[in-house]
Structure formats: structure tokens, C-alpha cells
């Protein structure tokens with residue numbers, strides 16, 4: 001099959017503002033927005049963001065050509081981002097950020113005015129899909145189809161008011177109950193019928209994704225929800241030539257897992273068991289306290305090791321691996337999660353060893369730069385003529401979407417290589433294989 005033709009002119013054209021539409025203005029969204037505002041003011045640094053701080057090597061190592069990624073490809077500038085979003089609560093972004101308790105009040109006060117101007121539009125929400133929370137700021141249209149139309153109107157009004165030609169949507173709302181793909185998700189016709197008939201298998205996140213794509217806006221899924229990972233919405237993305245990416249931001253414990261596991265596997269060290277448990281006390285933790293929402297998260301977290309370790313290829317090392325993941329809601333910690341991992345490994349002649357990880361992490365601090373990078377890279381993908389699943393963005397996800405018949409790539413280092421080569425490809429630069437024999441022969 002031939003490689004996709006990149007629209008090199010489009011890839012370069014990013015004048016004007018970029019709308020960032022956020023379903024869910026909670027901890028992650030407000031940490032992202034407040035962070036961007038603070039960085040623009042020069043009072044903080046975009047640590048953790050590849051688009052802002054990352055570099056890409058070009059050509060041979062002897063050439064010493066290592067531009068910033070933002071100089072290699074044309075990305076929207078932080079000054080050009082305009083934020084809008086939906087939430088079931090009415091608080092503006094300043095208040096919501098204070099409630100989330102991630103960023104210090106002194107920092108939030110520096111950008112207070114801008115944050116206060118961002119107030120949530122009425123959400124599409126139902127307690128059938130997120131059990132542990134309830135709020136007043138919810139749309140009341142009768143059918144899911146009408147709800148989608150109302151979201152499309154929100155998007156259009158936002159784009160008109162801010163004079164935007166491009167937007168992206170990044171789902172930062174709660175994790176929904178576990179849903180499996182069914183008949184109504186089969187194609188866009190049955191999906192639209194399902195919207196009109198209020199089919200239960202269509203969750204609010206799917207209504208947002210449908211509205212986003214219908215309005216010409218790429219959709220990125222930051223939660224483990226099924227959402228855009230269904231044939232109907234994939235079909236819509238392709239028909240509209242829009243990128244989609246997901247799912248579930250890779251932060252915290254899973255980030256650690258995808259850093260450590262490829263290393264152990266690379267050295268052919270066996271793993272008998274991997275027990276992960278963590279405590280967190282934010283609203284995300286509260287939602288995940290519901291077993292049905294936890295199931296969605298658990299499926300997303302569990303698949304990682306299976307794909308990285310490939311037990312079918314290395315049965316002696318990984319076939320009997322016992323993998324367990326626990327999340328415990330513990331309010332005193334707020335957004336400052338603590339994650340413990342106990343890894344039972346074995347080496348030469350089967351001798352056992354143990355690794356213990358105690359990660360005192362800050363969930364939203366790790367997630368915010370991911371939201372930024374995904375917004376900018378997805379906009380780049382759209383301008384470059386890339387559409388459908390953006391597997392090159394797997395780097396950012398716990399449960400990466402991939403094409404039919406492919407297995408998802410979870411190894412962080414392979415994911416990074418893929419991302420960097422995709423950027424080189426978009427920029428019409430030579431891909432790097434890391435072979436390097438020509439330095440010696």
C-alpha cells in the first residue's frame with residue numbers, strides 16, 4: 001500500500017486562531033488552560049510538552065541538526081489558542097481550578113480574569129453513564145440526536161464569536177460505565193437512527209464525538225470510554241477527512257509501566273507478577289469508585305503489559321504473569337495520587353528478584369502537557385491531510401487506537417520513534433532508522 005500523500009502546503013498553513021473545545025472543565029482541563037495562560041505570561045514553563053520543549057534530530061549524527069519540534073513543523077502558537085467547554089457544574093474555570101486543588105491559588109490569581117471568562121456551556125450528561133456525580137448545568141433536549149444538534153450549535157457559535165477557522169475537541173470529562181461495541185455502532189446510518197431512538201448503547205461521550213466530527217472538528221479521547229472507537233464514528237471521521245485519536249491519557253502508573261516493562265523485556269527478564277495499586281482523592285477518583293466506571297479504566301490499564309510483553313512469543317518469561325490493578329478513592333490526597341507497584345521478576349536460571357515503585361505523582365500535572373500536545377499535533381494532522389485514526393499519537397495514550405487487524409503498540413520508545421518519524425515525514429525530512437552502519441564502513 002502506498003504511504004498517504006501529505007498536504008505539505010496545508011501542513012505549513014496555520015495562521016489564525018485554533019479553538020480547543022473541552023467536554024469536562026475539571027482538574028485536567030483547568031490545569032491545562034491555566035498552565036497555557038501562565039506560560040504565555042512567562043511565569044511558568046511548559047515542562048512535559050514535546051511541542052513546546054522537544055527537539056528532533058535530522059540527518060546524520062555528524063550534521064548536528066537538532067531543531068525544536070515547533071521549528072520543524074508548523075504548529076499553532078500558544079497565543080493563538082482559544083478555549084471553550086462544557087461541564088455539568090456551573091463554576092467558571094477559575095473556581096473549578098480552585099476546587100480541583102491542583103495549582104496554587106497564587107498562580108491561578110495571576111491568570112484569574114482569563115479563567116473567569118471561560119464558563120461552561122450546558123453539558124450532555126446522564127447518570128446512567130457516570131453514577132457518582134450529578135450537576136445542574138445539563139441540556140434537556142428529548143433525543144440524543146437533538147442533544148448532538150445542540151452541541152453542534154455550541155461549536156458553531158464559539159467558532160463564529162472567536163472568528164475561528166479551525167478547532168479540535170479533547171474529551172476531558174469523566175470516565176463512563178463500561179460499554180461494548182454493538183449493532184447500533186456498526187455504521188453511521190444505524191448510529192444516527194440510534195441517536196433518534198435514544199439507544200442506550202450511545203453514551204454522552206459518543207454524542208460529543210459525533211457532534212465534533214459533524215461540525216468538522218477532530219476528536220481526541222482522553223478517557224478510557226469506547227466513544228470514537230466504533231466503526232460508525234470511524235466511518236464519519238474518514239468521510240469528513242478528520243483525524244481521531246485516543247484513548248485514555250497515559251500518565252502516572254501506566255506511564256511508569258510502559259517505561260519499565262519494555263526495558264525488562266528488552267533484557268529478557270521474566271515477570272511472574274505485577275501488582276499495581278494506588279490512592280487518589282480527586283473527582284476522577286470519586287467517579288472511578290463506581291465499579292462500572294472502574295471496569296472501563298481497568299480494561300484500559302490491564303491490556304498494556306499483555307501487548308508489550310508478547311507472552312505468546314515468550315511463554316517461558318511471561319505466560320504465567322499475574323497482573324492486578326487497583327484504584328482506591330481516598331479523599332485526603334486530592335489530585336496527588338500515590339501509586340505503588342510490586343514487580344516480581346526472575347533472571348538467569350530463574351532466580352527471583354523484586355522491584356518496588358512508589359510514585360508520588362500529580363495526575364493533572366502529567367496530563368496537562370498531553371492535552372496541549374494532542375491539540376496541536378491533531379490540528380497539524382488535519383492540515384496535513386491525515387484523517388481517521390492517528391496511531392502516531394499512541395505515545396500519549398494508555399489504550400492506543402489502531403487500525404483493524406493491527407495490535408496496539410504500547411512500548412513508549414517505539415511510540416516515540418513513530419511519532420518523531422511521522423513529524424519528519426510531514427516536514428519532508430529523511431526518516432531515521434538508527435542503523436548507523438555508514439558511520440563505520
Ligand SMILES: NC(=O)c1ccc[n+]([C@@H]2O[C@H](COP(=O)([O-])OP(=O)(O)OC[C@H]3O[C@@H](n4cnc5c(N)ncnc54)[C@H](O)[C@@H]3O)[C@@H](O)[C@H]2O)c1
Pocket residue numbers: 023024025026027028029086087088089100123124125126130133135171172173174175204205222223224248249250251252282283284363364366367
Ligand atoms: N489526570 C490524569 O492523569 C488522567 C489520565 C488519564 C485519563 N484521565 C481522564 O481524564 C478525564 C478527566 O480527568 P479529571 O481528573 O479532570 O476529572 P475531573 O472529575 O476533575 O473532571 C471531569 C469533569 O467532567 C465533568 N463531566 C462529567 N461528565 C460530563 C459530560 N457528559 N459533559 C461535560 N462534562 C462532564 C465533571 O463534572 C468534571 O468537572 C477522566 O475521564 C479521567 O479518567 C485523566
